[in-house]
Amino acid sequence: MARRKSARLMDDAAFATALRRIAHEILENKIGTQELAIVGIRTRGVPIAERLAGAIEEISGTRPQVGILDINLYRDDLSLIADHPVLRKTEIPFDVDATGLVLVDDVLFTGRTIRAALDALMDLGRPAWVQLAVLVDRGHREVPIKADYVGKNIPTSREQRVDVRIQETDGRDEVVVVDGTSGEPER
Amino acid sequence: MRLRSSHLLGIDGMEPDEISLILETAEGFAEIGTREIKKVPTLRGKTVINFFVENSTRTRSSFELAEKRLSADALNFSASTSSFSKGETLLDTLQNLEAMSPDFIVMRHSQPGAPHFLARHANCSIVNAGDGAHEHPTQALLDAYTIRQSKGGFDGLKVTILGDILNSRVARSNVYLLTTMGAQVTVCGPPTLLPFAIERLGCRVTHEIDKALAGADVVMCLRIQRERMESGAFPSLREYAALFGVNARRFELAEKDAIVMHPGPMNRGVEITSDVADGERSVILDQVTNGVAVRMAVLYLLTGETSEAAA
Numbered sequence: 001m002a003r004r005k006s007a008r009l010m011d012d013a014a015f016a017t018a019l020r021r022i023a024h025e026i027l028e029n030k031i032g033t034q035e036l037a038i039v040g041i042r043t044r045g046v047p048i049a050e051r052l053a054g055a056i057e058e059i060s061g062t063r064p065q066v067g068i069l070d071i072n073l074y075r076d077d078l079s080l081i082a083d084h085p086v087l088r089k090t091e092i093p094f095d096v097d098a099t100g101l102v103l104v105d106d107v108l109f110t111g112r113t114i115r116a117a118l119d120a121l122m123d124l125g126r127p128a129w130v131q132l133a134v135l136v137d138r139g140h141r142e143v144p145i146k147a148d149y150v151g152k153n154i155p156t157s158r159e160q161r162v163d164v165r166i167q168e169t170d171g172r173d174e175v176v177v178v179d180g181t182s183g184e185p186e187r
Numbered sequence: 188m189r190l191r192s193s194h195l196l197g198i199d200g201m202e203p204d205e206i207s208l209i210l211e212t213a214e215g216f217a218e219i220g221t222r223e224i225k226k227v228p229t230l231r232g233k234t235v236i237n238f239f240v241e242n243s244t245r246t247r248s249s250f251e252l253a254e255k256r257l258s259a260d261a262l263n264f265s266a267s268t269s270s271f272s273k274g275e276t277l278l279d280t281l282q283n284l285e286a287m288s289p290d291f292i293v294m295r296h297s298q299p300g301a302p303h304f305l306a307r308h309a310n311c312s313i314v315n316a317g318d319g320a321h322e323h324p325t326q327a328l329l330d331a332y333t334i335r336q337s338k339g340g341f342d343g344l345k346v347t348i349l350g351d352i353l354n355s356r357v358a359r360s361n362v363y364l365l366t367t368m369g370a371q372v373t374v375c376g377p378p379t380l381l382p383f384a385i386e387r388l389g390c391r392v393t394h395e396i397d398k399a400l401a402g403a404d405v406v407m408c409l410r411i412q413r414e415r416m417e418s419g420a421f422p423s424l425r426e427y428a429a430l431f432g433v434n435a436r437r438f439e440l441a442e443k444d445a446i447v448m449h450p451g452p453m454n455r456g457v458e459i460t461s462d463v464a465d466g467e468r469s470v471i472l473d474q475v476t477n478g479v480a481v482r483m484a485v486l487y488l489l490t491g492e493t494s495e496a497a498a
Contacts, residue, residue, distance in 0.1 A: 070215060073227040073487075083189050084488065086208070087215035123224045 009154055010175035012167075015135075018151035019048070022133050023055035025149050026102055034100040034128040039067040041117050042088055044106040047168040048135055052104060067092035069103075074116035096125030102149075106164040108134040111145035136175055138162050190488050194306045194313040197322035198363040206368060210332050213477070213484035219256060220480060229487060230259035233290040238280075239316070240266045240296045245451060245475070246316050246326070250293050253482035262289070281305050291486060294318075312489045320354050326450055327360035329481040331368065333474050334405055337446050341368035347399045347441075348372065348390075349431060350409030350458050351380045351420075357450045358409060362388045375399035376431060379420040396431050400440040407448045408433055408458045424457050434460040438468075446470045 010018070030036060036056075040049030049066050057063035068091040078084065103117055114132060121130060133149035138156040154177060156162060161178045165171070190205050198206075219225055235254045239247055247263070254261040264284065271280070277296075284292060293314045294302050299321035306313040317323040331341070338344055346365050352358045352374045362385075365372045372390040374381065375398075386392050393399050400406060411427060421427045438447065447463055449471045455461050464471060 072215075073219075073229040078229060078490065084490075086188060087212045087484075087487065089215050089218050091218070119228070123227065124222060 005179040007177050008174055009177055010136075010152055010173075012173035014152070014175075015173040018135065019051050019055050020059075022149040022151060023052055023059055026052075026131070026133070027056060027060055029131075029148070031100060031129055034098060035065075035094075036100050036102070037065045037067060037094055038102050038104055039069050039092070039117075039121070041103065041105045041113065042068060042070045044164055044166055044169060045069075045104045047166050048106060049104040050168075052102070052133065065094045067094065069117055069120055071113060071116040071120050074120045076112060076116065090120070090124075092124055096121065096127050098126070098128050101127045101130045103130055103132045104134070105132075106135050106166075107162050108132075108137045108145075108147050108150075109140055109162075110142040112143060114145045115143050135164060136162055193489060194302075194309075194315075195324055195485055195489065196303050196306055196313065196315045198324050198327050198360045198367070199322065201364075201367065203367055203369075206328070206331065206364060209328055209481065209484050209488060210335055212488060213328075213332050213481045216256075216483040216487070217477065217480040219483070220476065226256050226258060228258045230254070230257040230290075230490065233257075233259045233490065234288065235259045235261050235291040235293060235486070236284050236287070236289045237261060237263045237316075238284065238292050238294040239264070240271065240294070240301075241317070242266070243295050243316070245478075246295065246323075249475070249478040250314075250316060250325075250482050253479050253486060256479065257483055257486060259290075259486070262287075277301065277305065278308060281308060285310060291489065314485060314489070317356055319356065320359070321356050322360045322363075323356040324360050325478070325482055325485060326357050327364040328485070329474055329478040330357075330361055330407065330448060330450070331364050332477045332481050333448065333470050334365075334446070336473065336477070337470060338404060341365060341370040344370040344405065345403045345442075346370050346372050346405040346407065347403040348374045348407045348409065349396065349399060349433065350376050351411055351415060352376050352385060352409070353380045353382045353420075354412070354415065355409050359388075361407065362390050366390060373399050373403070377421050377427070380415065396433075396437060397440060400433075400437055403441040404445055405448065406433060406438065406441055406445055407450075408453075409450065410452060411454055411458050424454075428457050432456075432458055432460065433463055435462045435466070438463050438466075444468070448474060450474065 038049045038053050040046035046068050053064050053066045070088045070090045072085050072087050131148040134147045135151040137150045137153050159180045163176045165174050167173050251261050289311050291312045293316050295316040296318050299319035301318050302313050302315040348358050362372050366389040374390050375393050447469050
């Protein structure tokens, strides 16, 4: 079997630069005087959210609170998939009401995960506003959703796979695009 | 990872990884019970029939709440309003229920094996909510969830189950589950209320409560039904309480951080005294709270399986 072609498009330095830039942009765009909080979508949105909170703290001196969102109960394809992803706890340690939230995920693809995340957030309360930050936008949206902050735009074909690896979960920081996989498509 | 069967009929035959999956999934659902809006859209459009041929208030309410919190449509069908009184067979009733295309039938029946029988004929998922003195899997799962919550795990844990083991489906499901997960289970009760050869299920048997309680990490009291006294299993409630009831003095024999459990409804002063039932180490009401989360997890996990069968 031929080895699939893959390309490394971001390394740890690119990661850090992107997150620092997004942190600056978030502070610049911050709407109103509301409390700011970062919400990471499980699984890889969580360490990215933590780092983003760290980057914001370095710039502004205040660390925003960080919450964790599990969107599995809000997915639109639950009755289509046999192997349910393991449900984990949603942990939002602050009051969502009237808070400005930045939702964080690793890859923005069809947009369906974000649709589910928005529904999940609204069930927890009424945030003042919600923005979206992603490390990679790979295109191919199926619902009208757009990110407010993008680490890197990576045009891909549908058959390609985007692997985001993060120090905390995978031992290193990198974004790799792998060609023509027949495996499960990214969400 | 998913459950191997599209039904939940009993704990007997379940693998440790399946039990762990249900308990871990239930943790995610427990959080929903603490929200202001205690509802998620997960089972929207799914129909659940709660088919209770034997009376039940708390199990049925717990299932109903779990179904509603998952946005499923729940229909209650109980013995008094059913056509059993008119002589319909169980299979005919099932076929009539299935003609309404439910996704789940949650059933309680006084005959052991009734849900297993229906599962062989049903197209939807069957969840056993208690079949005679056989099994009550969701009760054992919620007990296990509650134990894990305060003890962290099961390996080597000493669990004592006290009372009417003979007539208790809760005891049987718990013995299956806890021994599968590596706990050391001791059952204790009067000889007339212990089933023959129960030790073959892998538990220790004793008729002396002090021995049963010594060093226990978890003490589970079962309800004593007054009808049993009339059938001659023991002479009087007072004598039962004196010989097998858990009181504060006896509970001291258990580990310092032991917890006490009861599936309810309790007979205060018979199998358990109020000072123990309401004491700091009682997790009896946590069991009720956890029951909803565990049942949500079961319904959620069984949904995935049904769709696979269809694919």
